[in-house]
Amino acid sequence: MPIKLAVHGAAGRMGQRVVACAAADQGFQIVAAHESVDHPQLGQDAGTIAGAGELGLQLSAVTDSDAEVVIDFSVPNASITIVEHCVKQGTPLVIATTGFSDQQINTIHQAAETIPVVFAPSMSPAVNLVMKLTEIAGGALKDLPTGVDVEIIERHHRFKEDAPSGTALKFGEIVANAMDKPDVTHGREGRPGQRSAGEIGYHAVRTGDNPGEHTIIFGMLGETIELNVAASNRDCYAQGALMAAKWVLNKPAGLYGMAEVLGF
Ligand SMILES: NC(=O)C1=CN([C@@H]2O[C@H](COP(=O)(O)OP(=O)(O)OC[C@H]3O[C@@H](n4cnc5c(N)ncnc54)[C@H](O)[C@@H]3O)[C@@H](O)[C@H]2O)C=CC1
Numbered sequence: 001m002p003i004k005l006a007v008h009g010a011a012g013r014m015g016q017r018v019v020a021c022a023a024a025d026q027g028f029q030i031v032a033a034h035e036s037v038d039h040p041q042l043g044q045d046a047g048t049i050a051g052a053g054e055l056g057l058q059l060s061a062v063t064d065s066d067a068e069v070v071i072d073f074s075v076p077n078a079s080i081t082i083v084e085h086c087v088k089q090g091t092p093l094v095i096a097t098t099g100f101s102d103q104q105i106n107t108i109h110q111a112a113e114t115i116p117v118v119f120a121p122s123m124s125p126a127v128n129l130v131m132k133l134t135e136i137a138g139g140a141l142k143d144l145p146t147g148v149d150v151e152i153i154e155r156h157h158r159f160k161e162d163a164p165s166g167t168a169l170k171f172g173e174i175v176a177n178a179m180d181k182p183d184v185t186h187g188r189e190g191r192p193g194q195r196s197a198g199e200i201g202y203h204a205v206r207t208g209d210n211p212g213e214h215t216i217i218f219g220m221l222g223e224t225i226e227l228n229v230a231a232s233n234r235d236c237y238a239q240g241a242l243m244a245a246k247w248v249l250n251k252p253a254g255l256y257g258m259a260e261v262l263g264f
């Protein structure tokens with residue numbers, strides 16, 4: 001039997017790709033496509049909006065459904081609403097939204113005591129593999145006597161609202177833990193003085209329709225390593241979210257990441 005799926009944020013850039021990829025996957029039946037109560041396309045067919053052909057499923061505000069799992073690509077406040085809804089319904093949840101406050105992250109952690117939740121700033125298999133490579137590189141270079149400077153450059157489309165990206169922040173967390181670098185700097189201007197050894201530099205580039213690129217630079221004296229991972233379209237995230245939805249279905253309550261989904 002196909003898995004009954006609800007998509008939250010279904011008319012957004014990512015929601016549309018999740019709808020289209022799930023519609024093409026016999027392992028899923030989309031039973032709900034949720035959007036904001038004031039979305040202008042409410043009532044229209046979710047498949048048509050996604051360019052995937054008519055599905056006979058209207059875009060609707062959040063309501064009870066027989067969904068077995070929910071995928072969320074929306075905005076932080078709306079994600080928290082769907083988290084609370086899933087807790088009430090006992091429905092497993094995949095949260096892909098980024099840009100949460102600490103308080104909102106606490107709410108997600110609490111929800112995961114009741115339902116299984118996959119929560120990851122990038123659903124892309126390639127990005128999650130580069131996270132592992134970053135951890136290995138950071139651990140190996142940690143004690144290099146001449147020092148290693150780490151800077152993280154992320155590039156995204158002009159419509160992105162949060163910065164640095166959730167993925168860049170996760171890369172930074174991995175580097176901070178592996179290399180004991182507790183400080184952060186966001187861009188530089190004026191005369192900030194010489195770089196300190198304990199800082200991680202973040203740079204957020206916003207141009208055109210870039211679906212997401214991350215570069216982690218390990219800069220040494222005399223040589224440089226760059227780990228780069230770039231999406232050519234959004235389906236790496238959509239397909240990753242569908243993998244997470246299949247994986248989380250029968251898991252016990254808990255908070256999971258994509259490394260667990262992918263077995264990395
Ligand atoms: N984890 C991952 O792999 C990825 C995460 N993202 C994140 O996903 C989020 C969405 O990204 P995009 O699709 O590019 O943004 P978008 O702005 O195109 O889509 C967000 C959608 O959420 C909807 N929304 C707003 N309020 C809502 C509510 N109360 N209930 C239901 N829906 C509501 C909006 O109407 C919009 O259609 C962002 O936080 C982004 O950073 C994006 C790509 C990959």
Ligand SMILES: O=C(O)C1=N[C@H](C(=O)O)C[C@H](O)C1
Pocket residue numbers: 098121122156157160164165166167168211212213
């Ligand atoms: O907003 C996006 O587009 C993306 N957001 C995620 C993030 O903030 O890390 C993941 C991906 O890079 C695309």
